[in-house]
Amino acid sequence: MTLTHSPAATANPDLDPGQSAGSNVEHGERVRRKDGDLILTGRGRYLDDIELPRLTHAAVLRSPHPHARIISVNLDAALRMPGVVTALSGGQAMPLAGPVPHYYDPAVAGERTAEFRCLAVEKVLYVGQPVAAVVAETLHEAEAALKFIEVDYEVLPFVTDELAALEPGAPRIFEDWDDNVLIRSAFAEGDTDAAFAGAAHTLREEIRIQRYNTAPMETRGYIATWGLDGVLTFHGSSQNPHPLRSNLATSLGVPETKIRVVAARLGGGFGHKFHGYPEEPLVCVLSKIVGRPVQWLETRSDSMLVGAREMVHHIEVAFEDDGEIVAWRNLIHANIGALGSMAGWGMSFVAGMAFPGPYRVKNYDVTSLAIVTNKAPWNGARGYGKESAALAIERTVDRVAQELGLDPVQVRRRNFIPSDEFPYWTAAKRLDSGNYDGVMDKVVELAGYDALRLEQVSVRGEGRLFGVGVAFELTPEGGDFPGDLVRGFDTSTVRVDPSGDVRVLTGVTSPGTGNETGIAQVVARELGVSVDTVTVYQGDTDVSPYGYGNASSRSMNVGGGSALLAARDVKERLALAAGVLMEDDPAALTFADGWITTTNGHRMRFSEVARAVFTQSIAIPAMNQPQLESTRTYGPDNLLHVPDEHGRVSPYPTYPNSGHIASVEVDRDTGVVRLLSYAAVDDCGTVINPTMVEGQFFGAIVMGIGGALWEELPYDNSGRPVAGTFKHYLMPRTPDLPEIRIGSQVTPSPFTILGTKGAGEGGVAGAVACIANAVNDALRPLGVTAHQMPLSGPRVLEAINTAVPL
Amino acid sequence: MSTTQPPGSAHAHDELPSSTVTLIVNDQPRSARCPDRTLLVELIRDELGLFGTHAGCLNGDCGACTVNVDGRITKSCLVLAPAAEGTTITTVEGLGEPGALHPVQEAFWEKDGFQCGFCLPGQLFATIDLLDHEDAPSDDDIRGALAGNICRCTGYQKIIDSVRCAAERTARTPD
Numbered sequence: 001m002t003l004t005h006s007p008a009a010t011a012n013p014d015l016d017p018g019q020s021a022g023s024n025v026e027h028g029e030r031v032r033r034k035d036g037d038l039i040l041t042g043r044g045r046y047l048d049d050i051e052l053p054r055l056t057h058a059a060v061l062r063s064p065h066p067h068a069r070i071i072s073v074n075l076d077a078a079l080r081m082p083g084v085v086t087a088l089s090g091g092q093a094m095p096l097a098g099p100v101p102h103y104y105d106p107a108v109a110g111e112r113t114a115e116f117r118c119l120a121v122e123k124v125l126y127v128g129q130p131v132a133a134v135v136a137e138t139l140h141e142a143e144a145a146l147k148f149i150e151v152d153y154e155v156l157p158f159v160t161d162e163l164a165a166l167e168p169g170a171p172r173i174f175e176d177w178d179d180n181v182l183i184r185s186a187f188a189e190g191d192t193d194a195a196f197a198g199a200a201h202t203l204r205e206e207i208r209i210q211r212y213n214t215a216p217m218e219t220r221g222y223i224a225t226w227g228l229d230g231v232l233t234f235h236g237s238s239q240n241p242h243p244l245r246s247n248l249a250t251s252l253g254v255p256e257t258k259i260r261v262v263a264a265r266l267g268g269g270f271g272h273k274f275h276g277y278p279e280e281p282l283v284c285v286l287s288k289i290v291g292r293p294v295q296w297l298e299t300r301s302d303s304m305l306v307g308a309r310e311m312v313h314h315i316e317v318a319f320e321d322d323g324e325i326v327a328w329r330n331l332i333h334a335n336i337g338a339l340g341s342m343a344g345w346g347m348s349f350v351a352g353m354a355f356p357g358p359y360r361v362k363n364y365d366v367t368s369l370a371i372v373t374n375k376a377p378w379n380g381a382r383g384y385g386k387e388s389a390a391l392a393i394e395r396t397v398d399r400v401a402q403e404l405g406l407d408p409v410q411v412r413r414r415n416f417i418p419s420d421e422f423p424y425w426t427a428a429k430r431l432d433s434g435n436y437d438g439v440m441d442k443v444v445e446l447a448g449y450d451a452l453r454l455e456q457v458s459v460r461g462e463g464r465l466f467g468v469g470v471a472f473e474l475t476p477e478g479g480d481f482p483g484d485l486v487r488g489f490d491t492s493t494v495r496v497d498p499s500g501d502v503r504v505l506t507g508v509t510s511p512g513t514g515n516e517t518g519i520a521q522v523v524a525r526e527l528g529v530s531v532d533t534v535t536v537y538q539g540d541t542d543v544s545p546y547g548y549g550n551a552s553s554r555s556m557n558v559g560g561g562s563a564l565l566a567a568r569d570v571k572e573r574l575a576l577a578a579g580v581l582m583e584d585d586p587a588a589l590t591f592a593d594g595w596i597t598t599t600n601g602h603r604m605r606f607s608e609v610a611r612a613v614f615t616q617s618i619a620i621p622a623m624n625q626p627q628l629e630s631t632r633t634y635g636p637d638n639l640l641h642v643p644d645e646h647g648r649v650s651p652y653p654t655y656p657n658s659g660h661i662a663s664v665e666v667d668r669d670t671g672v673v674r675l676l677s678y679a680a681v682d683d684c685g686t687v688i689n690p691t692m693v694e695g696q697f698f699g700a701i702v703m704g705i706g707g708a709l710w711e712e713l714p715y716d717n718s719g720r721p722v723a724g725t726f727k728h729y730l731m732p733r734t735p736d737l738p739e740i741r742i743g744s745q746v747t748p749s750p751f752t753i754l755g756t757k758g759a760g761e762g763g764v765a766g767a768v769a770c771i772a773n774a775v776n777d778a779l780r781p782l783g784v785t786a787h788q789m790p791l792s793g794p795r796v797l798e799a800i801n802t803a804v805p806l
Numbered sequence: 807m808s809t810t811q812p813p814g815s816a817h818a819h820d821e822l823p824s825s826t827v828t829l830i831v832n833d834q835p836r837s838a839r840c841p842d843r844t845l846l847v848e849l850i851r852d853e854l855g856l857f858g859t860h861a862g863c864l865n866g867d868c869g870a871c872t873v874n875v876d877g878r879i880t881k882s883c884l885v886l887a888p889a890a891e892g893t894t895i896t897t898v899e900g901l902g903e904p905g906a907l908h909p910v911q912e913a914f915w916e917k918d919g920f921q922c923g924f925c926l927p928g929q930l931f932a933t934i935d936l937l938d939h940e941d942a943p944s945d946d947d948i949r950g951a952l953a954g955n956i957c958r959c960t961g962y963q964k965i966i967d968s969v970r971c972a973a974e975r976t977a978r979t980p981d
Contacts, residue, residue, distance in 0.1 A: 033918060046857075218862065695959075735949045
């Protein structure tokens with residue numbers, strides 16, 4: 001099955017999604033987005049659109065210092081400001097809320113940890129850390145009052161550079177640690193030293209990926225309403241409402257049954273809306289104090305405090321004359337900022353775990369250090385360290401090709417894990433399935449790779465800097481991390497009403513990707529009804545079963561999988577009833593097009609049978625559970641936490657992959673990179689809805705392109721973040737991009753019930769690596785490399801200027 | 807990310823220089839009294855209750871708050887509410903409704919030109935404005951027309967496919 005996305009392909013009436021609405025769905029059908037008409041007409045309700053009576057607004061005073069002791073906080077003047085309802089310092093908040101529970105506590109992994117309060121108490125560790133809060137009748141009044149809070153700080157020495165943080169005399173971020181290293185993750189196989197000693201060639205590079213995040217168009221926001229009945233209702237832009245509920249209960253010291261978390265419609269997530277932020281318990285405490293609903297909205301500049309991805313790879317590769325890579329050695333320094341309780345630090349682990357990518361390399365020794373500094377903490381960011389690993393892996397594969405004078409496609413083919421060697425073990429992964437050569441074949445064709453190389457020869461002949469980039473991405477997905485509320489399974493309920501309408505209540509949430517459409521398709525197909533009669537409920541902890549929400553491209557694997565199992569249960573009960581009513585063998589009935597049909601052609605409407613189960617005693621004599629409802633939990637089979645005889649585990653069950661080819665031209669005078677063409681082919685296993693999967697892939701690719709060329713969250717020498725608006729943080733815009741062409745290969749996972757591998761995250765890593773390779777290919781005639789991301793004009797020009805003049 | 811005040815709660819309004827702004831919104835005469843510093847996007851959302859217009863940056867960078875003011879597409883976070891006195895405004899709620907979508911909305915649904923939907927009002931207004939001026943826009947025209955509207959979800963490709971689809975249909979059925 002090959003799906004190529006181009007204007008011509010989508011013009012095919014057979015693929016026209018408008019034609020399919022309302023009809024039965026098969027896997028792979030282009031059903032259009034559920035609730036699309038509501039969203040298109042401004043009727044979608046996001047967090048800031050929720051109207052509550054007597055709502056008040058919170059604003060947060062943030063530390064202006066990267067490291068300082070708080071001597072005193074005086075709220076008196078702020079409390080006298082117009083409209084102010086209350087103000088709160090860290091000391092006052094202490095008895096009202098315990099530490100913010102970690103998204104995934106490093107202590108669970110046997111590492112150091114640290115506690116973070118909703119407002120800083122004794123010390124601030126980064127510019128932007130919450131220090132005090134004001135609640136007022138309007139947001140403007142709350143913000144105005146912040147200026148009247150007096151905080152006396154004793155400024156302390158700070159460190160924002162990860163190497164400086166490793167120095168023996170460096171300021172320590174956490175006084176009870178003896179250095180600034182949170183965790184040292186090691187991944188090794190084979191005998192790397194011997195492989196290096198015996199290899200024909202070796203080379204070494206230093207490759208840096210910058211601090212940047214995901215910048216969803218809707219920032220975060222929370223509304224806490226603590227009722228007089230003691231029930232806390234928390235509306236939040238959260239990707240994981242159930243774990244957030246559990247953590248709020250812990251932090252606030254109230255029974256979990258007294259908390260309801262409702263995740264509003266999300267304006268994008270990408271990891272930015274994983275929980276663990278100080279403002280989560282803060283709004284709850286404030287609501288309890290004022291006895292009214294309290295809303296806090298993240299400003300755009302607040303959102304740019306959140307870090308991710310900043311890593312340096314000190315990487316070496318050993319290889320033979322024919323391009324065979326025999327060993328990798330890599331020391332990763334990840335600058336994770338001041339840790340925090342969010343989900344960011346784990347990216348340093350995954351960046352190491354992802355080695356050796358899609359390659360059959362039997363010797364490697366990779367160590368990743370998560371280093372704490374006085375920068376703001378990370379949260380998870382789409383790619384979750386896999387983009388960093390792919391950049392380092394794919395840049396070194398290209399360097400190998402360059403050293404040997406081989407084609408980079410050829411070197412990749414030489415080293416791919418062959419498709420008959422799956423499942424394939426590495427130190428911390430068991431790869432489920434794959435056909436990497438097949439993906440590479442397709443992307444070479446789609447990109448017109450050979451023609452691009454010919455074009456390169458002629459353009460270079462004119463003295464211009466034209467580059468072709470190749471990259472291959474392997475994306476571990478669906479992570480399961482026992483010990484905390486980050487799991488690889490999920491739960492769905494399927495319920496059929498007397499009307500025959502179907503409800504799916506699932507623990508998987510949607511950050512705006514559209515997985516509700518895919519889950520509805522799976523259930524509709526199983527029950528043989530129109531997808532329009534299936535409604536998916538997500539995000540309300542009083543409605544859906546406990547689940548882990550949205551992360552790691554898990555939604556179809558486990559949300560779709562559990563919904564499928566529940567739908568099968570319900571179908572079985574309907575079949576029993578239909579069998580009685582139509583006097584036929586339940587196992588011989590066909591469910592299709594809203595009808596249940598017997599072998600001899602008798603049929604009843606699905607809705608008639610559903611109603612009969614509720615209303616006709618005759619319909620249910622053989623059924624011990626006449627309710628048309630089932631709740632099932634599902635997780636993929638390929639999760640292995642007990643080390644095997646080689647000490648190997650696999651916390652990720654599925655491994656989508658993709659091939660990417662781009663061409664660029666670099667302006668020699670300015671360093672500005674112009675992206676000329678982009679083609680990519682992905683394999684995420686079975687595809688439920690090609691339109692949605694394409695949409696995810698396009699979005700991921702462009703997020704990768706943005707990170708490769710423009711997006712950055714730099715700090716100045718005084719330890720302050722520089723970017724606070726989209727004038728500094730440069731997002732990709734339409735004129736920056738060429739037509740992006742994508743294709744698809746389907747290699748189902750043998751370990752998931754639907755054969756899916758997960759779509760959503762895949763594409764970021766390949767795009768980062770592909771652009772880096774294209775730009776460096778363009779710079780080849782100058783004999784220079786650009787290995788500090790992003791490859792913005794000034795940075796590429798810096799590399800150009802290191803060239804020895806001819 | 808904007809907000810002044812829930813409708814009906816006039817607390818701060820008495821203490822600040824304020825105006826009554828009268829305008830036509832989605833064919834309806836509307837008026838609201840608000841502080842002079844109120845942004846048009848705040849007036850639209852918080853005073854008029856039209857939450858379909860979104861605020862993504864309050865800085866004119868992202869375009870999510872785009873509306874049509876007297877025939878010109880306008881980032882409503884860059885206009886003070888009193889400056890909109892006497893204008894005629896269309897917000898996304900005025901373009902179409904479920905069951906009776908604007909052709910551009912239809913094209914965006916069919917070609918999946920949105921995911922989370924947050925930036926969508928701006929993309930729709932930019933597209934409609936382009937097609938009002940260009941019957942057969944080139945790819946460069948389309949990319950130029952959308953330059954002021956950031957989308958994080960889609961990577962723009964399906965937005966551009968949607969604009970092409972809308973352009974073809976508009977060309978086919980001139981009104």
